[in-house]
Amino acid sequence: MSRERTVEIVPEAGLHARPAALFVETVTDHEADVEAGPPDGDLVPAQSMIAVTSLGVGQGDELRLVADGPDAESVLDELERILTTPEDELEA
């Protein structure tokens, strides 16, 4: 079943470079379809680095996540951790 959550971005770089790479890698490693986008805008596939990066999400922005599949809950937990951890504390 589908789950959803909205998270405020903590890493200074926003959803770019390392946090973005870790974000996409996490989505790929889970059994769930995940989409991401602004709280009131269109969603894009979260397993695409290009799509995720072109959202242009910066520090302090809100990101809406929608997951569907057996790992929906755990993938959202993991993504929330990545999005709310300062970049220098992120463990790959």
Added chain:
Amino acid sequence: MASRTLTGTGATPRSGLGTVVWYDPGITLPDADESVDVDAERDRFADAVETARAELESERDATAERVGEEEAAIFDAHIQFLEDPTIADAVETSIEEGRPATRAVDDAFGSHIEQFEGMEGRMAERADDLRDVRDRLLRLLTGGERVNLADLPEGSVVLAERLTPSDTAQLDPDTVAGFATVTGGRTSHAAIFARSLALPAVVGLGEGLNDIADGAEVIVDGDAGELLVDPDDAEREAARADEGAAVVEEVVETADGRGMEVAANVGRPEELEPAAGRGADGVGLYRTEFLFLDRQSPPEEDEQYEAVKDALDTFPDGRVVVRTLDVGGDKQIPYLDLPEEENPFLGERGIRRSLDPDSELFHTQLRALLRAAADGAGELNVMFPLVATVEELEASIEAVEDAAADLNDRGVDYERPSLGVMVETPSAVFMADEFAERVDFLSIGTNDLTQYVMAADRESEHVGHLHDPTHPGVVRAIARTVEQAHENDAWVGMCGEMAGNPDVTELLIGLGLDELSMSAVTVPDVKVAVEATEYSSARERAEDALRVATRSELHETIQ
């Protein structure tokens, strides 16, 4: 005169002289109408992706080792771009339609590259990342030999249309004299890499660069942002002299034993490690504005605490001088709602804002600083920017006491850091004795001090020449500040650009400064200059310099 000079943007304030080596990945795409074996092309693409991934992983590890984790992170991003399903799907479709894998890859990346190119700032740099990944795949698909940037002859100056992060990461600063590119800006990856490695570099030189042939002699002048082709003897001599000294790890003293702390100015956390690597004894100016930029609301106390603690942990045996938030003037932060003023440099900036209307931000910052002082390894010093009156200073000291009281009530560990005043206004020069009586140190910010003492904007094409700290008026202001500080048992440093100019190191030693803080790149040069100086003769020269009437006489005195 050089036969030719091209102008671009300097990435590193340093010059290098060498022989041009053009770097050209040299990818030629086969004709589009070539007939293809769909299965074979599909396999070729899959193999190329696999090899590219292995290369990226090994380059990431090598970069983490040689440059730093921060810089290595870009390769993780490249791996994700490489494996993006949007690209894989587009390539697959294209191959099925009968195109060779090279064309398919070129087309699949092309539209996304264009999309990012049309965006601003950070987003536009993603176009570089995608190009980098595309070119890597095309090189593997066309069997092109990779030009080995890691194994260039000593004294090479690399010229390129552009250099990708993986290109720059291979350059060895001990053998490469510098690089210059057609495209790119100060914040491009290549420019940032160049600064971390103190490699002379000029970017954004434009199409004219393509006219310079392999084997030409050039000077990359990162200070002026120029590339000089076929330089004459005098220019060569000047560039050689600027090739830079070796890193000196130890704290240095003059030949006759007077110590001088040589520290770095730091504006972002990722500059801390490279500064330590350049032999900086500590940080003489940590600008905290970076914590407040590129976001929609101010950072919380904990985030600020972590950032300052990181700086203190990078210099466990050194001093870190943190300047409290200094906005206004030309530094804008949208959510702070800075007023539009006729003359912002004479308006609400620095401590003036921190006391009101940003007092809440100021208190949060001070609490973070006091906590970091207790937990960080190095010694924290805090200074207030643009102080003009004793009332402002006393209110700032009171704010520190309030922060201490708050933390005490919360039962949190804290420590009172040493406090100081940044001397930037003429008033601060005249009031230096009163200030020094109330704090532990003064730090002279020569960029603003020169601007205010000379009443000259350095960006002005008409009066920019007046913005020079070697005008006797400014030198006398510095001398007076040092004298008043020492009479009141405060130490005194300098954190403007003047501090990083080895040509005036002897003068500054003679004037009695205790600390010089500069861009990390020039730390080794200034350390060498300190060791070559005799304090006793520097003292005499400084006294002479204080007696002259004009800038040209002053230059003669200190030569």
